[in-house]
Amino acid sequence: MSEPVNTSELYPFGTDYAYFCTKVAELTGINLHNYKGKQMYRRLVNYMNRRNIPDFATFALRLQRDPEELERLVEYLTINVSEFFRNKEHWDVLDEKVLPLIIDSAKGRMRVWSAGSAAGQEAYSAAIVFAERSLYDVFILGTDIDEMSLSKARAGKYSTAEVKGVPSHLLEKYFSEEDGFYKVKDPIRRMVSFRRHDLLSSEYPGGMDLIICRNVLIYFSEQSKREVIARLADSLRPGGVLFMGATEAIFNANDYELTQVFPFFYRKW
Ligand SMILES: C[S@@+](CC[C@H](N)C(=O)[O-])C[C@H]1O[C@@H](n2cnc3c(N)ncnc32)[C@H](O)[C@@H]1O
Known part of the structure; x- marks a missing residue:
């Protein structure tokens, strides 16, 4: 029986x-x-x-x-809340300490992936960081599971409240004011493409120099989280860097052939 x-x-x-x-x-x-x-x-x-x-x-x-x-x-x-330069101090580390590592070891056009990009704030923040170094020939991919967020990201138009994280000199330089909104200027928009991607079921792009995946995995089960981190690590080129959220430290980075180079930044072997 x-x-x-x-x-x-x-x-x-x-x-x-x-x-x-x-x-x-x-x-x-x-x-x-x-x-x-x-x-x-x-x-x-x-x-x-x-x-x-x-x-x-x-x-x-x-x-x-x-x-x-x-x-x-x-x-x-x-849960698609986001901000430009969320946790600004980590973006400063990206800019001052991590980007030199990536740029020095890059071969060809750099590839950046904002995975779980919500309405585009993270992908555009990355584009601005590169633009500030006069690097415009960078491919930045923003992906999300939510089509509504992707439409907003593609429009690149934000309210005053939404751009509060953008330092005023960058706001002036990279956004134009339109009917009370702030629109991301073309040179930045041209660097960024958005498409739908489910971190739990879609195929992952490869050869990434930098992957930004922040405040997405906190909602996943432990097993899904492990699987996604392994796949993100696979998507990095050797020497590429994974940038995680402020509450998402990876404790067993070695298991994924990653080394923590700064808090929340993990470099592929
Ligand atoms: C809290 S937001 C984080 C946005 C941005 N990364 C940040 O840190 O500001 C989480 C985003 O993850 C997306 N998301 C949730 N599940 C996902 C999945 N399985 N695949 C891809 N994106 C997902 C949501 O649609 C949402 O836009």
Whole structure:
């Protein structure tokens, strides 16, 4: 006789939630099981309470019927807050200490990847750092899972509140004012391309000199986090650098053939 199936082990948050996750994966390509389980479940329950959705089965049905409901959920799930030069002191380390290492060892046109680029603030910050060294012939790729963020990134237009992290001399030099908004100027925009990419399922680009992946992995399960770090490390060329977020230190960098060169900066062997 076969062992009885322990459903609480298989479905720790219930079968309704498991069904909901399958539906979300089917409709959006986002696999909720790759994110931190308890945290994701709690966020979704809060979201349903706020929107008066009684249970996961009803929610799944609504998502299937209403594209706007689906879009709203994706936006909520992906937590796409960002800033220009977020944690400025780390960008100063990038500029003063890390870029010389990268530039000195680069072969050909440099390749930079902002993975989880939200509305583009991180990718444009990187472009500005290079431009300040008169390096404009750099390929900067911004990727995100969220199409809405990517559209905003491509538009390159930000409110006064959104550009508060940009030092005033850089704001003046690299942005133009348009109807109360700040638009990234063309020489910077030309350096940056945006496209959709899911860190948990898409193919990774290779030969990167610098990968910036900040405040994305904090939402992933431990296993997904390990897999993504391994794949990011594979995407670096030898001597390339991975720039992580302020709460995302990699403690076992050696396992990925990386060496910490400064806090939050890891160099590929
Ligand atoms: C909190 S924002 C961080 C933005 C920026 N990197 C920063 O540090 O300011 C997290 C971003 O990761 C994106 N994201 C979440 N899951 C993702 C995945 N599986 N693949 C790619 N991007 C993802 C979200 O859409 C969101 O734009």
